[in-house]
Structures are given as structure tokens and as C-alpha cells.
Amino acid sequence: MTDRLYLMPIGLAASPQSEEGDCIRLAGGLVYAHRFAAIVRSDSGVVARHRFTSGGAAETFARLPEALGAEAEAQWAALRTAHPPLQLGERTIRLDQPQIAGILNVTPDSFSDGGKFLDRPEDGAAHAAGMVEAGAALVDIGGESTRPGAPAVWEGDEIARVVPAVEYCAQMGAAISVDTRRAAVMRAALDAGAHMLNDVTAMRHDPTMAELAAQRGCPIVLMHSPGADDDVHADADYANVVFDVFDALAERRDAAIDAGIARERIVLDPGIGFGKSLADNLALINALPLFHALGQPLMFGGSRKRMVGALSGEAEPHERLGGSLALAVRAMDAGVQLVRVHDVAETVQARNVWRGLRDAALTDFTMLAD
Incomplete structure (x- = not known):
């Protein structure tokens, strides 16, 4: 090299x-x-x-x-690039401050809340509305679990899970992203009212995703995961996880641009927990400021993940709020623009306090000259 x-x-x-x-x-x-x-x-x-x-x-x-x-x-x-806002339907998502993306899983087997909303659309709609009311800038809908060992989902089943959730979120006027690696699912979601694509394989699983995103002009999140096939956690072999992930995201950014996707519509995500050890995840989080050198807005997802349990006495997913908030604030300290979480109200509160401290620092009398 x-x-x-x-x-x-x-x-x-x-x-x-x-x-x-x-x-x-x-x-x-x-x-x-x-x-x-x-x-x-x-x-x-x-x-x-x-x-x-x-x-x-x-x-x-x-x-x-x-x-x-x-x-x-x-x-x-x-x-030093100041990123323009993302336009998601009628909602404008400013990127000059951290924004919170709320997670809505319509799956039977997601690691944290799988099965809670799959067959109960009224509960899913209430949960989505609660996240929006609590301050979520967007709702990220997923119809396939990507936890280690989860089976792949047939795209027809994924569409049947995702589209109703998109429809009830669209009815409430929410900004909607869809977490999928299949173009057919994303096409159905966009037709139902979704606004943004969140692909955990950065378009490597389904190359037609690039053509779809370019044609529709929708923002796209390109996330790093080492596996492109059914197991997104496979093939994890890093010489230096920070630099290897940086290089991989640079390559996917360039591939998206070459496919006709406007650069201002590309968001990058280092993929915490996807084919990474605890040490890998910690290294990436400590190095988050580096990823701004790729020139794109960043998304960070550490909410309730296995690393929080590993660092807190093997706490179960529903017991990982404190660690999840610590990771969210660390991402904000690194300048990350989109923080993807399960616990929206608590994270929005943490963000608001963080924002108050940042604003106050700009006029802090201890920093001013005599």
C-alpha cells in the first residue's frame, strides 16, 4: 500500500x-x-x-x-467543513449541533426491543410519536435484526414489516430513515413516505442501492461493517481498526459519489459493534474526531450495545441507559451530528444540557482577556 x-x-x-x-x-x-x-x-x-x-x-x-x-x-x-442541513420531507435537520435519531425496531429478534412493535402497530405508532414529541429529529425504522447470529430476512417479509411503520410515522409528519441493506425494501419504504436510507453494508450487499439513492435524491447513511453478505459481522480482520475503518468509509463515500449520489446527501457511520471487538469499539470512539476528515456528517450508534454490557457487569440491554448516555455525550464531544438511540427523552435531555454548557463556554468570563 x-x-x-x-x-x-x-x-x-x-x-x-x-x-x-x-x-x-x-x-x-x-x-x-x-x-x-x-x-x-x-x-x-x-x-x-x-x-x-x-x-x-x-x-x-x-x-x-x-x-x-x-x-x-x-x-x-x-x-472545517460546515455541513448544510438534511431536508427530510417537510423537516429540516440542522447539522450545526447534535441531533437525536430514535430507533423503531419492527422485528421479532432485535437484541434490545425485538418483538415489542412488530405485530402491534398501535404500540409502534405510540412509541414513534413519543420519540418525536421527546425531541427526536428523525425516526430510524428497522425490519431486520443485525445482531451477531441473527438470520437473514427475506425481502418480502422485511417490506411487510417496514412499510406499515413508515406509513404511520409519515402520517404523524416524522422525518423517517429506514435501516435496510436491500434496494427493494428501500424502494417500497420511499414510496410509503420514508426520506433517508441507512445501509449497514454501505451499499456493498446490494449494489443497486446506489442507483436507487441517486435516482431518488435521498440522503444515505453509509455504515461500516466488515461483512457484505448475510453475516455483516464476518471477515473482521484489522491491521489498525481506526485507520482501516477510515479507509473503508472513504472508499464507500467515493463509490457513492461516482454513482451519482450528491456529496451533501452522504452521511458516514463507523459501525460501532459491527464486526468489532470491545477494544476495537473503544479505539473507534476515542478516535471519532478523525472521521470528520472524511468531509461528511457523522452518525453514531452505541445505544444499549454489547460493549456497554461488557463494561458494566454484563448488564442486560434494558439496564444500559447510563452507559448509553455516556457514549452519546462522548459522540457529541467529538462533534458527531446524528446520534442514534433507543432512549430518546433521556438522550435529548443530556444533549440539551451539553448544548447549554457549550453555549456558556463561548461567553465564559474565565476565558476572556482582562
Whole structure:
């Protein structure tokens, strides 16, 4: 492999004045970055790591090998890119602050709430309405469990599960994304009133997904998972999980653009829990600011996942609220724009307090000059 470059924000700041203006506004949001590392990787691993502040970026890039100069400039611009809102039906989802996506599973076997809403549409509709009223920017509907070991679902069954949920969410005026890896399911969901596609295989399972997204002009979430076939957790073999996932998402971003999908409609997700060990997940979460260098809005899904149980005495999924909130806030601290959760009201409350602290930091008297 040729040498690759990664621009990693390694020092975040509460406000620009805390660093006397020597920082950037990360991805146009409420997080500021002051210190960075330009990391060069080759076949043998990391071969160089140049640390710099925002004011020293040009000087640092000049010291890089000539072949990496253009990539350094591209990633530096990406880190500072302010993303336009997502238009989902009549709802406008601003990306200059964290937004909460509420999970609605219409499956018999999802790890957390499978079976609760599959055959009881009135309960599903009430749950979706509750999430919207609690502050969810969108509802993410899934008709196939992607937990490890879950059997694949025939697309006809998935359509029969998803479409009624899309219809009752559309009737209440919700912004709707659909978590599927099949173009036939997404086509039926879009026809029923869905607005956004969330593909856990980043269009590798069903290549016709790219053509559909391009034709319909809908936003699409490209999530990293190592397996493209029935087992999305398979084939997990990482030399360096952070850089490997970064490279894989860059490749899928470029494939989407080449397929005619507008860049401003592409969202990326590092795929926490999908073919990753506990150590892999922790490394990715600690490195979340790096993924802004891909130049796209980010989605993060850590809610109630196995890693929370592993770090909290093997707590069952319904007992993982505290850990899920900790992960959500960590994602917000990293500038992630879309946080996908089961517990919407609690996460919205945490987000609102987080937002208040961020706003206050901009006028914090302890940071102002005498």
C-alpha cells in the first residue's frame, strides 16, 4: 500500500477564546479543535506523526512527502467543513449541533426491543410519536435484526414489516430513515413516505442501492461493517481498526459519489459493534474526531450495545441507559451530528444540557482577556 495520511484532532477546546483563537470549528458544529496530528501510515504501520496547532498547519503540511500534500489539504478543508442541513420531507435537520435519531425496531429478534412493535402497530405508532414529541429529529425504522447470529430476512417479509411503520410515522409528519441493506425494501419504504436510507453494508450487499439513492435524491447513511453478505459481522480482520475503518468509509463515500449520489446527501457511520471487538469499539470512539476528515456528517450508534454490557457487569440491554448516555455525550464531544438511540427523552435531555454548557463556554468570563 502506498503511504496514507490521517489528520487527527487530538486537542479539543470548549471555545475559541480558550486557545486565543488558534483553533478551528470542527465540522461547523459546537466543538473546537486546537491540536492535531498528521499521521503517516505505510505497510509497516505508522511511520510518522507530526503534531501541530491550527496556526501551524501550513508549515506542517510543507514538511510532508509531496505525494501527501494534496490529501493533507483536502482533509484539512474537510475538518472545517460546515455541513448544510438534511431536508427530510417537510423537516429540516440542522447539522450545526447534535441531533437525536430514535430507533423503531419492527422485528421479532432485535437484541434490545425485538418483538415489542412488530405485530402491534398501535404500540409502534405510540412509541414513534413519543420519540418525536421527546425531541427526536428523525425516526430510524428497522425490519431486520443485525445482531451477531441473527438470520437473514427475506425481502418480502422485511417490506411487510417496514412499510406499515413508515406509513404511520409519515402520517404523524416524522422525518423517517429506514435501516435496510436491500434496494427493494428501500424502494417500497420511499414510496410509503420514508426520506433517508441507512445501509449497514454501505451499499456493498446490494449494489443497486446506489442507483436507487441517486435516482431518488435521498440522503444515505453509509455504515461500516466488515461483512457484505448475510453475516455483516464476518471477515473482521484489522491491521489498525481506526485507520482501516477510515479507509473503508472513504472508499464507500467515493463509490457513492461516482454513482451519482450528491456529496451533501452522504452521511458516514463507523459501525460501532459491527464486526468489532470491545477494544476495537473503544479505539473507534476515542478516535471519532478523525472521521470528520472524511468531509461528511457523522452518525453514531452505541445505544444499549454489547460493549456497554461488557463494561458494566454484563448488564442486560434494558439496564444500559447510563452507559448509553455516556457514549452519546462522548459522540457529541467529538462533534458527531446524528446520534442514534433507543432512549430518546433521556438522550435529548443530556444533549440539551451539553448544548447549554457549550453555549456558556463561548461567553465564559474565565476565558476572556482582562
